[in-house]
Amino acid sequence: MSNQVVASQSTTAPARLSTLDRWLPLWIGLAMVGGILLGRFIPGLSDLLVELEVGGISVPIGIGLLVMMYPVLAKVRYDRMTAVTGDKRLLVSSLALNWIVGPALMFALAWIFLADLPEYRTGLIIVGLARCIAMVVIWNDLACGDREAAAVLVAVNAAFQVVAFAVLGYFYLTVLPGWLGLDTQGLEVSMGQIALNVLVFLGIPLAAGFASRYVGERTKGRDWYEDKFIPRIGPWALYGLLFTIVLLFALQGEAVTSNPWDVARIALPLLVYFALMWGIGIVTGRQLRLGYARSTTLAFTAAGNNFELAIAVAIGTFGATSGQALAGVVGPLIEVPVLVGLVYVSLWLARRWWHINPTTGLPLSNRAEVKS
Template sequence: MTTVKPPAPPRRSSGGDPREPSGIVSGLSTLDRFLPVWIIAAMLTGLLLGRAVDGLDEALADLEVGGVSLPIAVGLLVMMYPVLAKVRYDATSLRAVTGDRRLMVLSLVVNWLLGPAVMFALAWLFLADLPEYRTGLVIVGLARCIAMVIIWNDLARGDREAAAVLVALNSVFQVLAFGLLGWFYLDLLPGWLGLGEGEQLDVSTGKIVLNVAVFLGVPLLAGFLTRHLGERRLGRERYEARVLPAIGPWALYGLLFTIVLLFALQGDRITSEPWDVARIALPLLVYFAAMWFGSYALGRAAGLPYDRTATLAFTAAGNNFELAIAVAIGAFGVTSGQALAGVVGPLIEVPVLVALVYVSLALRRRATAA
């Protein structure tokens, strides 16, 4: 009796689904594999530069327009542009995201109800005796992520279209709610709870709008135009097979450049005040872990697929450190404890969320195997 073997499944070509490791994302596989090494090297480089080059931190801090640091803006724009050029902006793809009520509602709840409340509780729990650092952490918790989450989500094979929609939604709420939430968590709530006198947070809506326009509007427009014109000229398959692998690695180059700048800006203070940095870091570690794992559990409990669950988790755990630092410096001064807490935020967020990318990919393998 002759046994007929079933045909082998067809192999994906390099022009296949860009969401799969064998597709466009494979152009970043070497960088992805050694990402922790590059992150650590970037941190050490920044610290050494900040310590070795006199006045470097002041020179970098002076390069700003309207409260926006130009060097950091360049790094973030380079980082976000390639990922946003991968997003499929057609109406069908975006409608599939906005029509997912579970995802939209969960995102609003975890970002604008749970996130600020969790950070407020942790700031008072760990830093009750250090009001400046405590206030800085609360500000970090109010600034929901609109920038780095794009790259974490992409590395974790999350839903790109969902990330773009949720980041845009966060941006709208950031403009509308940041000032109100600042008043509630810094001024009103401490008095209600008998924790002492609150603090006033004077931040203009214009500064928030400028921050959103620079760190989301510019790369989003560039990514949309690249995708639209590229598909129009080459077609979708050729665009994804040729253009995206060429620009893809620049996302991580921009990330590493930004990390070097952040550590160089505060390298001297980080190394001279390690205990203060450690005090600020502890509640941040708890916050990032609690928000990520809690949001991931909520997404799975709601029946969301892996890619959208990962997107929900990363958008909930990340924060808009550009806005938090700008607000802290504008309201309390560049040498204030609030500003230091704002800077420590991304210094802890980066390695923690890199680790969570690998956790997410392990969960993805389990979900796929099941």
């Protein structure tokens, strides 16, 4: 009987996507272009966004990120997270990719592509040290990754970030270049600033998501919570994403359009970095037999970066108009379209490598579905 049920489910077409989901690349593209145009042609907008900062965090961008993250973290089934914390292969591989492979790869790419541009080179290295705790939950959700695993990995990397960021910054900007006979660069990093960043962009939406599920299930039951409440708040994740993208691109719209060659020079190593980190993550997950959902989560948590922290550190140490700050801002400008593209690559690989429907997690029933 159970086999018949699985076979029946696997041949059922997934639910029709909403207009927002179906045309997401178009909306993101329009948000990017709109943000650049706003920043380029509305005098003082980028200055206003910089002025609206509290503790080094831009309030409008912070609001956009919180709106973006809350619905995704409200979907997490927190009672299942113990199964993730017991998966040592996933946790160890995530820590290794995020804190050994990622920073080392960005250091190498920064020196290979930007050896003659020390400010941009330093900015890229800072981006490589800031591991993602925000947008990764969106990319993971869009790619049908494991929500519980994403929540755990983001939390683990956030805690590690508070301790490791300053130490690794000193190592990659001062110690290692000195050993190799290269130029060195100092970095002033406040542990309090990093902790505040983690608290705002992970702590608040995580607590809100947990509280929503706890109260909703206790008062209305799980069926109501997942069938009624989640569909109502779900679209707000993408609204928050688009709002944040507009602000990010507006913040440096003038700098991007005024220095297109510099932006192109910074963009090239970033393109290589995001593609390589995601590819290493997805292959590692497959080799460790983690399954599609957790392999995808591992790949996106390895590829994403905490752009808010990188920009805040660059501005705090080198100034808002510095090359380091520009490199930090170019990070999300490249990350957003690249990782959106990799979402679609993930969904394609679910059928090609794992032979499952990524939406349901069930095996595909025929070869035609594998090729689709």
